[in-house]
Amino acid sequence: MNQEKKNKKPFKHTASAKPPKGPALLNHEDKAGLEVRATAAKLLAAVVDKKISLDGILDPVHGNPAYKQLNDQDRALTRAILLSVLRHLPRVEAALASLLESPLPQGARPLHHVLCVAAGQILYLDIPSHAAVDLAVEQANRDPRNRRFAKLVNAVLRRLVREKEAVLQQIAQVSPVPDWYMERLSAGYGADSARGIAEAQLAPPPIDLTTKGDPEPWAEALGARRLPTGSLRLPSFEGSVASLPGFDEGAWWVQDVAASIPAKLFGDIKDKRIADLCAAPGGKTAQLIAAGAEVIAVEQSANRMARLRENLERLGLKADLVQGDLFDFSPNTALDGVLLDAPCSSTGTTRRHPDVLWTKGPEDIAKLAALQAKMLRHAATLVKSGGLIVFSNCSLDPLEGEDLVADLLREDPTLERVPVDVALWPGLEQAITARGEFRTTPAMLLPSEGFSGGMDGFFACVLRRR
């Protein structure tokens, strides 16, 4: 018993264990593997220490140079490692802490990142553990800042490999999200639901499609699951969606099931004039056009407007495109409807963007909520009497949704809420609040045979100008 306890002692920073490999001549595969891990550690630092968004870093054109110089296969591996580490970061850190006798020295962030990248692979990815350990030790050896810790890296990671199952059980008790975020989730949803949402967002999201016309034939052609909104969920799939039937002919586009809800809230919009004020990359614009509306798509970013244009071209859909700030947009005649799918903290999309929880904080949420309230006030001036305003975003925070709308309705008596009719949304009753607003979370939509569950966190509601 004593002996066993002794063996389980956490490692000191000076721990001596099996000597790590010194700098050695690496074969081609090892070299590539090392480059991937070094890049992953560097990019992890950019996200958690410099608060740079992963989308920007991994952009194939404007992204990080170290990432851009990798081949496609190595980029995919780097991305998979980063997503996995960021998704599970509090638990990865807890696993490492349980194996260390004392915390790493304050300035040892490069070492922290090397260890996290390796531990994330060992715990959560289907990558041979010995490769993760050997490459991390080699990485430490090659970096003068980390060299003196190479033995520690070797010892800690080897023990993590040996004790993986026990460690996984132990860290399952640790909150999977940062404390600030768990506090906000708990305040908004109650402790139990908050925990459910935090666990649900650990699952990588499935791919959902919205079809231009009848989804039924495409459900069959793609072997997809039909969701309550009419969206299609692909079975587990690796590769490019561009290779699937229907892509080239523009029969569908990728859109999370939750993101497909706001545009549907207008009801029948055939021949109505609707402005989509935050339009790119255009998923909701496409839905509005496909439903028969005459659409004006407003988008501030030139790059994102170019993407929207490309997307509409592939889909064979036409809108009036206005590139500019929505605050400068005022059409000659009042509109039948306006969709404001506003820029937000994106906390509802952490299944695919786990970096959000490390690059954003409560102060960003407050700032974004204030901007959205200003946008919504402007949006409301653009519709005629009786016209509808659909407001939505992909945040889970009530400050950016329920609270903001309640404040606006209190201050502007010319607006009223049009409650969503639960009877029209069979299968999604759980997502409609007592006030008649949509509130989806990653913990909603149960899995069915062969298909995963879940949906992005979204807020959506309908307002009418009296």
Ligand SMILES: C[S@@+](CC[C@H](N)C(=O)[O-])C[C@H]1O[C@@H](n2cnc3c(N)ncnc32)[C@H](O)[C@@H]1O
């Ligand atoms: C959440 S995204 C919209 C997603 C889009 N509705 C869709 O379904 O594909 C928000 C968009 O608003 C744009 N945006 C932000 N501020 C804006 C402004 N002041 N005027 C117009 N567009 C803006 C951003 O560039 C971004 O493309």
